[in-house]
Amino acid sequence: MPNAFTPQTSGDLNYLKSLNRSTILSTVRRSPGLSRADIALETGLTKATVGSVVQALVERGWLREGELHARGGGRPGRALYLDGDRHYMLGAEVGVKGLRLVACNLVGEILASCHREEPPTDPQTTAARLAGLLNRLRQAPAIVERHCLGLGVAVPGPVSPSAPILSLAPNLGWVDVDFLALLRAEPDLPDGLWLLDNEANAAAFGEFYFFEGVPPESIAYISAGSGIGCGVVSGEHFPVVPRGHQGLVGEIGHTVIQPGGALCHCGNRGCAETLVSGWALREALNVETDASLSAAVQARADEANVQALIQRAGEALGLLMLNLHHTLNPSMLILGGSLMRLKGRLIEPALAYFQAHQNDLLRQSQSVPIKIIEDSTFTAARGAAAQVMARAAIEV
Amino acid sequence: MPNAFTPQTSGDLNYLKSLNRSTILSTVRRSPGLSRADIALETGLTKATVGSVVQALVERGWLREGELHARGGGRPGRALYLDGDRHYMLGAEVGVKGLRLVACNLVGEILASCHREEPPTDPQTTAARLAGLLNRLRQAPAIVERHCLGLGVAVPGPVSPSAPILSLAPNLGWVDVDFLALLRAEPDLPDGLWLLDNEANAAAFGEFYFFEGVPPESIAYISAGSGIGCGVVSGEHFPVVPRGHQGLVGEIGHTVIQPGGALCHCGNRGCAETLVSGWALREALNVETDASLSAAVQARADEANVQALIQRAGEALGLLMLNLHHTLNPSMLILGGSLMRLKGRLIEPALAYFQAHQNDLLRQSQSVPIKIIEDSTFTAARGAAAQVMARAAIEV
DNA sequence: ATTATTTAGTTAATACATTTTACTAATTAT
DNA sequence: ATAATTAGTAAAATGTATTAACTAAATAAT
DSSP states (O other): OOOSSOOOOSOOHHHHHHHHHHHHHHHHHHSTTOOHHHHHHHHOOOHHHHHHHHHHHHHTTSEEEEEEOOOSSSOOOEEEEEOTTTEEEEEEEEOSSOEEEEEEOTTOOEEEEEEEOSOOOSHHHHHHHHHHHHHHHTTOTTTTTSEEEEEEEEESSOBOSSSSOEEEETTTTEEEEOHHHHHHTSTTOOOSEEEEEEHHHHHHHHHHHTOSSSOOSEEEEEEESSSEEEEEEEOSSSOBOOOOSSSOTTOGGGSBSSTTOSBOTTSOBSBGGGTSSHHHHHHHHTOOTTSOHHHHHHHTTTOHHHHHHHHHHHHHHHHHHHHHHHHHOOSEEEEESGGGGGTHHHHHHHHHHHHHTOOHHHHTSOOOOEEEOSOOTTHHHHHHHHHHHHHHHHHO | OOOSSOOOOSOOHHHHHHHHHHHHHHHHHHSTTOOHHHHHHHHOOOHHHHHHHHHHHHHTTSEEEEEEOOOSSSOOOEEEEEOSSSEEEEEEEEETTEEEEEEEOTTOOEEEEEEEOSOOOSHHHHHHHHHHHHHHHTTOTTTTTSEEEEEEEEESSOBOSSSSOEEEETTTTEEEEOHHHHHHTSTTOOOSEEEEEEHHHHHHHHHHHTOSSSOOSEEEEEEESSSEEEEEEEOSSSOBOOOOTTSOTTOGGGSBSSTTOSBOTTSOBSBGGGTSSHHHHHHHHTOOTTSOHHHHHHHTTTOHHHHHHHHHHHHHHHHHHHHHHHHHOOSEEEEESGGGGGTHHHHHHHHHHHHHTOOHHHHTSOOOOEEEOSOOTTHHHHHHHHHHHHHHHHHO
């Protein structure tokens, strides 16, 4: 039956095996240290099945055995963990302000990374530049001996749900770019799975997939940078990222929250992005694209109109969070993106607005946890790598 | 792998069989008249598997054989259809203004129906009244000889995703009502599956499941009645209704689209419901709850302030549609609910606003089809019945 | 110390769903 | 009529998970 990665819908015995293998891997990822017996209990599979699947996964470098459990009577189980030492995934983000790359292992640890803060020009040149950085990254001592599962690339715009093509990146001026094809033309790049996704989706996926602690049922990741995007993920063993008919799920930057408000790049008035986004704040404060917005705000922090501007932006973000909550109702909201560098100045009004406007629908249950990622430099790149892992886990 | 109805995640041979059976049924539902060979081609299953599954489904009254195909050379295949003659499902809607009941067959045809336009009082009494109507409905000649698969109930408020409990129905004044338990206490009701869901979710499900023609990948159904709700469905063979952490997915009536606007029942200002909803319009026009809103509007159609009010409501609906599109990006928008009785007066400004504000993100691909259901008296009830069928199809 | 008990994990036999292969059935084209 | 083509069925083969019986390794009781 279908999950995010296998759109197929009917199944044979192969599919069944892959399903159970993937479920077992997911179970260990979400609860590291479980024993075979624990897994059997949790998944409903028999000890025999779990035993044989685990054996295969250990041999292939996906799982490793750890210490013995010693809890009460009986033979102790052997703890199982994802094996962080044999495979790695590459993740890259083509951002409006530069390229970011990571290599990370099955546990989500970043083994090597690099970034180049220089706005991309045309797709072709950017692909060549990214290929160069990737090849250098792959020489890093921490990963040179490992097996590469593939490469995930995150881009700042919607990706067509039917093909891995960037359909529009307003802030780069790119339209219908088959970035992976451009990349594939470069020499010496690794084999394996190659994936392309929207930056917010990738980031959301990574935060969900490598969540530390008890994972929420679903999350919405609001990416507040030059523009405002949002990625959604849910589904415990098979995390699903809804992309929508045209890949526009989560384009909340262009939801209208102030009819008749300021003119937006998209042609409408009162879009959320006109109130809270990198470009809108830069425009209002006269800050160049390649200068630091947060530094400019910091420098002019005592000007009343600057304070009011950031305050209003924060409140707009809070409103956006509320509307998102009433539309998608995720178990957790995560805030990331470069705008988080404005810290309390932006975040406090946002949270205050969100708390103050909890209405009856919300108040009856406990309110939604909110997590803030202050430095999300590599969040999308790591998320893209996570997507590679999730996909590879199905095939192993 | 999990679908809407089987939260399980690991699988055995039983699961595999159920998966394929359900897929085959879905294939026939979406394309009536396929032959066994067509199904094998479409699903990727072998002819042998399809043959044996179809045989079982014909025996159990889910499929029936039809005419022979005659297309070119070779032995003609035999057309297969869902069997509309042996089973039926009951669906009921507990609405703010009354009860609506249907019995429908596997093809989605309504075999019998009744409604009682009298606002529900307390849950207990309502359950008793509904039970009475159900028992009378089951005596209808069209269904009395058939087998009942179960009962689906749609309610005007969010249902907890973890249990079939209506957590809040603001317009009924009900809180945390276990309506199915109350119903179960009544005598002589049928066995089978009993389901409870939000009215908008149920309606959305029914429109998706029994869609006539080529079904869209996903739909969002906007239910514009006393309040404004929205249901979402996607997934071809296993339609999924995202419900969210607290069952609040689609509570778009309380998204804020006019900060600082009119005070809403929920305590906030500027919610969509303050501009476009049965209660807001009644309040503005001084129409009693049990009187007809559309009649009142009709009667005062030449007053300028009434015209302006409806015009504004329509534009708010259009804005809501746009925001929904940018957040969920469904393949099709469906508008329903009692407000549709205002017809062109409301719908035209809504569509005009929606078309006029298509921005770059939308314009690049063809625009979203919009379907309007003018009379949605039984839409939610039939949808609840559809949910029963979808669930029963997994178990057969 | 020895034995019983409990839990973990493996192995071999079994059950069963799908596939593969070979077949029969029914039509059209030659 | 015969060949060719497509639909559908039947029997054997494949491969999955389960069941049942086992071994392994710890604690608790004697």
